[in-house]
Amino acid sequence: MRLPSPTHFSSRRHFLKWALGVGSALVIPASLLGASSSQRTYRVQRGDTLSGIASRFGVRVRDIQRANGLSGDRILAGQSLVIPGDANKQPAAMAPVIAATQKLSVDRSRWQYIVAHHSAIEKGNAAIYGSAHERRGMENGLAYHFVIGNGIDSGDGEIEIGPRWYKQLRGGHVRDSHVNDVGIGICMVGNFENHPPTERQHASFIQLVDYLQKNCVASDYTFTVHKWVDGARHTLCPGKHFPYQEMTQRYRA
Structure with a gap:
């Protein structure tokens, strides 16, 4: 035409x-x-x-x-x-993740799952949860690979990178050993049985999963949540106010 x-x-x-x-x-x-x-x-x-x-x-x-x-x-x-805006500008929350991950040797074929969690408590950050997990005897500390803050003990929507991601170690965030071996755990701070994620947490979560999906996981990976892995009789995580429908449509869980 x-x-x-x-x-x-x-x-x-x-x-x-x-x-x-x-x-x-x-x-x-x-x-x-x-x-x-x-x-x-x-x-x-x-x-x-x-x-x-x-x-x-x-x-x-x-x-x-x-x-x-x-x-x-x-x-x-x-x-x-x-x-609208600068095409070369990365979302602020993702800049540290991208910079850190580009320095790592990530075996995409290894990572088969991305698993969403909530903390089930309103306070905390990667350091606080890491200390708690060490006290519980977890050898590698913080169970998750990433923690997304809610503005209380870390920034609202701030993405903290856990030692397991830096070292490319298995997770400790679910009961299922295989999913821990090959699953990336992302925890958003807050109790989503009582309320949904903040807007900034929601945006950061999507940015992070989009980036991991494009750059770090297998092409046939599975997006899932804690209670779908371990069963609802063991956990309600990530809570009834997690945006299940939006995420399952977006990531075809």
């Missing part, structure tokens, strides 16, 4: 109305959408919401809407969105 000259349109709104009418076969130039070469693009995944994407990238919903000519919140899996 031949694209009319931009001067053909009386306004950007006129162009967008025309573009939406011709369907998905049209590739819209970023310059006409107000995007620049420094901006990022993001392909919408199953389970994504516009507010969740905005939170993940630290931008406002209305800025994403404006950059993409959206009048509402409806988005579709597979859709490409322009994300």
Whole structure:
């Protein structure tokens, strides 16, 4: 399809109305959408919401809407969105994880599971939980590979890297020995029987799992949660307010 000259349109709104009418076969130039070469693009995944994407990238919903000519919140899996901001800027919570992991020798074929947990208590961080786990006789200390704070004893949405990830050691976060051998444990601080994760925890969790899925685990890995591994009669973790539906749609658990 031949694209009319931009001067053909009386306004950007006129162009967008025309573009939406011709369907998905049209590739819209970023310059006409107000995007620049420094901006990022993001392909919408199953389970994504516009507010969740905005939170993940630290931008406002209305800025994403404006950059993409959206009048509402409806988005579709597979859709490409322009994300306003610096394309080279990593989400702040992920910067330490990416920097540390790039220095490690990660055997992707080894990691077969990503397992979600909550702490079931409202306070704590990686150091506090690590000390508690050592007192309980856990040889390698902190049972999890990552801990995501809630703003009490570490930053809200802050991702702390545990010694097991630095050393690429098996986890100690579930009863199932095999899943401990090949499963990455991520714990969000808080009791999700009483409330959901904070918005920043939620965003950091998605950023972390997305990164691990792309860079660190086997292509046929399984996303799961503690109670699905060990059974609900042993644990309620990660609690009834964990976003199960969103995560299972996104990661096909």
